Amino acid sequence: xxxxxxxxxxxxxxxxxxxxxxxxxxxxxxxxxxxxxxxxxxxxxxxxxxxxxxxxxxxxxxxxxxxxxxxxxxxxxxxxxxxxxxxxxxxxxxxxxxxxxxxxxxxxxxxxxxxxxxxxxxxxxxxxxxxxxxxxxxxxxxxxxxxxxxxxxxxxxxxxxxxxxxxxxxxxxxxxxxxxxxxxxxxxxxxxxxxxxxxxxxxxxxxxxxxxxxxxxxxxxxxxxxxxxxxxxxxxxxxxxxxxxxxxxxxxxxxxxxxxxxxxxxxxxxxxxxxxxxxxxxxxxxxxxxxxxxxxxxxxxxxxxxxxxxxxxxxxxxxxxxxxxxxxxxxxxxxxxxxxxxxxxxxxxxxxxxxxxxxxxxxxxxxxxxxxxxxxxxxxxxxxxxxxxxxxxxx
Amino acid sequence: xxxxxxxxxxxxxxxxxxxxxxxxxxxxxxxxxxxxxxxxxxxxxxxxxxxxxxxxxxxxxxxxxxxxxxxxxxxxxxxxxxxxxxxxxxxxxxxxxxxxxxxxxxxxxxxxxxxxxxxxxxxxxxxxxxxxxxxxxxxxxxxxxxxxxxxxxxxxxxxxxxxxxxxxxxxxxxxxxxxxxxxxxxxxxxxxxxxxxxxxxxxxxxxxxxxxxxxxxxxxxxxxxxxxxxxxxxxxxxxxxxxxxxxxxxxxxxxxxxxxxxxxxxxxxxxxxxxxxxxxxxxxxxxxxxxxxxxxxxxxxxxxxxxxxxxxxxxxxxxxxxxxxxxxxxxxxxxxxxxxxxxxxxxxxxxxxxxxxxxxxxxxxxxxxxxxxxxxxxxxxxxxxxxxxxxxxxx
Numbered sequence: 001x002x003x004x005x006x007x008x009x010x011x012x013x014x015x016x017x018x019x020x021x022x023x024x025x026x027x028x029x030x031x032x033x034x035x036x037x038x039x040x041x042x043x044x045x046x047x048x049x050x051x052x053x054x055x056x057x058x059x060x061x062x063x064x065x066x067x068x069x070x071x072x073x074x075x076x077x078x079x080x081x082x083x084x085x086x087x088x089x090x091x092x093x094x095x096x097x098x099x100x101x102x103x104x105x106x107x108x109x110x111x112x113x114x115x116x117x118x119x120x121x122x123x124x125x126x127x128x129x130x131x132x133x134x135x136x137x138x139x140x141x142x143x144x145x146x147x148x149x150x151x152x153x154x155x156x157x158x159x160x161x162x163x164x165x166x167x168x169x170x171x172x173x174x175x176x177x178x179x180x181x182x183x184x185x186x187x188x189x190x191x192x193x194x195x196x197x198x199x200x201x202x203x204x205x206x207x208x209x210x211x212x213x214x215x216x217x218x219x220x221x222x223x224x225x226x227x228x229x230x231x232x233x234x235x236x237x238x239x240x241x242x243x244x245x246x247x248x249x250x251x252x253x254x255x256x257x258x259x260x261x262x263x264x265x266x267x268x269x270x271x272x273x274x275x276x277x278x279x280x281x282x283x284x285x286x287x288x289x290x291x292x293x294x295x296x297x298x299x300x301x302x303x304x305x306x307x308x309x310x311x312x313x314x315x316x317x318x319x320x321x322x323x324x325x326x327x328x329x330x331x332x333x334x335x336x337x338x339x340x341x342x343x344x345x346x347x348x349x350x351x352x353x354x355x356x357x358x359x360x361x362x363x364x365x366x367x368x369x370x371x372x373x374x375x376x377x378x379x380x381x382x383x384x385x386x387x388x389x390x391x392x393x394x395x
Numbered sequence: 396x397x398x399x400x401x402x403x404x405x406x407x408x409x410x411x412x413x414x415x416x417x418x419x420x421x422x423x424x425x426x427x428x429x430x431x432x433x434x435x436x437x438x439x440x441x442x443x444x445x446x447x448x449x450x451x452x453x454x455x456x457x458x459x460x461x462x463x464x465x466x467x468x469x470x471x472x473x474x475x476x477x478x479x480x481x482x483x484x485x486x487x488x489x490x491x492x493x494x495x496x497x498x499x500x501x502x503x504x505x506x507x508x509x510x511x512x513x514x515x516x517x518x519x520x521x522x523x524x525x526x527x528x529x530x531x532x533x534x535x536x537x538x539x540x541x542x543x544x545x546x547x548x549x550x551x552x553x554x555x556x557x558x559x560x561x562x563x564x565x566x567x568x569x570x571x572x573x574x575x576x577x578x579x580x581x582x583x584x585x586x587x588x589x590x591x592x593x594x595x596x597x598x599x600x601x602x603x604x605x606x607x608x609x610x611x612x613x614x615x616x617x618x619x620x621x622x623x624x625x626x627x628x629x630x631x632x633x634x635x636x637x638x639x640x641x642x643x644x645x646x647x648x649x650x651x652x653x654x655x656x657x658x659x660x661x662x663x664x665x666x667x668x669x670x671x672x673x674x675x676x677x678x679x680x681x682x683x684x685x686x687x688x689x690x691x692x693x694x695x696x697x698x699x700x701x702x703x704x705x706x707x708x709x710x711x712x713x714x715x716x717x718x719x720x721x722x723x724x725x726x727x728x729x730x731x732x733x734x735x736x737x738x739x740x741x742x743x744x745x746x747x748x749x750x751x752x753x754x755x756x757x758x759x760x761x762x763x764x765x766x767x768x769x770x771x772x773x774x775x776x777x778x779x780x781x782x783x784x785x786x787x788x789x790x
Contacts, residue, residue: 003580003584127748130726131721138644139642140629140640144631163546163605164546177568181401181575182749182752208453212740213445216445228560230444312533313536319616351600
């Protein structure tokens with residue numbers, strides 16, 4: 001039997017592009033009934049590549065497992081249908097700028113009058129109460145203003161964004177966390193609440209110790225390639241045919257590395273490398289020693305030696321290497337679904353593995369308005385009324 | 396009244412360094428009783444700077460709001476105490492390599508016999524079943540093998556890590572998501588389950604559309620600085636005194652940008668820029684036009700103009716600029732707590748804002764073993780027995 005952790009949880013997903021849809025897809029993977037509500041032209045994500053037979057896989061990966069209706073929320077009939085859906089729902093998620101839903105008469109204060117148990121999740125660039133709350137905020141803006149670009153990059157690089165939309169991903173995950181926490185709270189209080197996540201805040205929180213380092217020292221972290229301010233040796237290193245990474249997170253690992261691999265027991269008592277903060281400070285000097293050791297070894301040879309000695313290390317993989325690896329197969333990292341228009345879509349499986357109620361890509365991403373009829377009939381609309389709604393461009 | 400969303404949820408936190416502790420801190424911020432269990436020498440994170448009066452703020456930020464006991468899990472008495480705690484707990488989280496807890500006789504199969512409701516969260520570099528499961532995996536290894544480093548960096552850069560420990564942060568958040576999903580499932584099934592998260596998988600999932608792009612085209616994404624493969628114009632741009640970012644995520648925004656700011660209505664119908672995929676393809680040509688427009692404007696001037704026209708954009712902030720901003724104040728992004736040894740610690744507030752049961756840094760991070768006595772007395776140990784446990788180095 002297909003046991004669903006979020007069986008019976010109904011989510012109305014008004015979101016577009018990445019952060020909100022990613023949140024919705026997490027809930028859908030765990031079995032919530034996520035109803036995506038789109039404007040008639042489709043949300044922006046449907047206009048982004050890559051495409052497969054004209055269907056966006058950008059949209060596809062983020063909206064698998066959802067049902068889909070089109071709805072004009074500016075029309076009176078559209079608002080009425082939305083409110084009927086809210087009466088039966090557990091969660092609403094949206095990523096408009098703060099205030100947009102209020103002006104439509106569909107903000108949290110309006111919706112909780114209809115359904116006090118509703119959990120309302122809002123995600124935006126800057127969040128409620130920010131002086132910038134009225135401004136749109138995409139991922140790149142959150143990486144720019146959230147501090148990410150100031151710390152990412154090689155030594156002489158300009159500010160560099162993380163090569164993925166990490167602000168959106170973090171924001172979507174934070175929203176899902178907030179919704180699940182609110183669901184747990186509702187089991188006790190019986191009431192929903194408002195969950196508010198900003199992309200900028202999500203990026204900033206992910207910078208972890210960089211903040212404390214700055215607050216204590218007053219010194220700004222700089223872009224410095226691949227070493228880490230908190231641990232060393234912990235960096236990328238050049239071998240004879242490319243780069244690999246090594247991380248020694250504690251004294252024991254450092255000593256094994258020096259003794260068994262570098263054959264330099266003297267380094268253990270070298271005053272430059274006595275403890276973690278000293279090794280961070282003198283990271284470059286140690287790196288020279290490591291790269292000298294690596295100069296006659298390939299990445300594969302070195303990683304084999306390091307792993308045999310239980311030193312955390314690894315090659316630097318591209319998407320081909322990872323997706324074709326035994327690791328990817330063993331972990332079920334990718335999954336194929338059949339889409340009615342696009343054909344076979346290869347999507348990312350959930351990275352969250354549960355033993356009893358596993359995540360699953362339950363259905364292919366929906367074509368626009370795929371479930372208009374079923375959902376409206378469930379609300380009691382007749383075929384004639386549905387045809388009229390279509391005619392009037394409500395759906 | 397201080398309403399706690401996770402009131403009554405007891406979490407035993409055996410984790411160290413970043414991913415696991417970050418997960419525990421999310422649960423603690425929402426009011427779970429998180430009991431950190433450390434070896435007598437303290438977990439590795441206590442050995443990482445920055446320091447304040449000898450106390451690690453690296454540890455501090457990730458372990459606020461937790462209680463703390465020391466426990467030697469290799470001793471029989473230590474195992475017994477741990478099992479007594481498990482009987483009363485809802486969750487156990489650990490980030491040993493898969494198999495370590497089993498060999499101690501404290502794996503999920505052992506613990507569920509004692510408490511079938513226990514939710515067991517494991518986080519490791521590679522996860523259960525991976526050919527690499529026995530290998531240690533720090534953040535940098537997950538960024539290397541998870542694909543992050545292959546896509547991050549400027550055009551001629553070597554593989555570049557995200558400037559924060561993003562693999563650990565994503566992993567910790569995924570674990571928290573899995574635990575909360577399992578908690579919801581337990582409300583229905585009455586039973587706990589095993590939650591398994593790998594850092595490598597967490598990083599890979601965060602690369603979003605890069606996977607679908609590769610699967611469809613067979614072409615590997617390359618490092619290319621700050622533009623995005625899915626949207627354009629969406630990049631960093633040089634103004635007269637520095638860089639700013641601009642993101643036009645849909646046709647309407649693009650047209651406003653051309654018409655009202657660039658005063659180049661012709662670009663809207665220019666065949667190079669007709670839709671999103673074409674604009675991505677010809678991003679560099681459009682960038683020249685934007686940077687020419689910016690050449691006589693400062694970052695602040697340009698951002699003001701862009702914002703006035705509602706074009707998503709922003710400056711690139713460092714940690715000083717963000718932490719001193721009105722945004723940070725309005726959103727309560729940082730919080731100070733008094734620590735008995737370190738004094739005033741400035742920590743990151745939760746980026747997840749709930750209206751009814753808000754997250755909160757409830758207490759300062761614990762000194763090592765701070766709650767040994769209270770917790771052992773709660774389990775029924777007398778003062779004499781506690782003294783003996785200390786003597787025998789069990790606690």
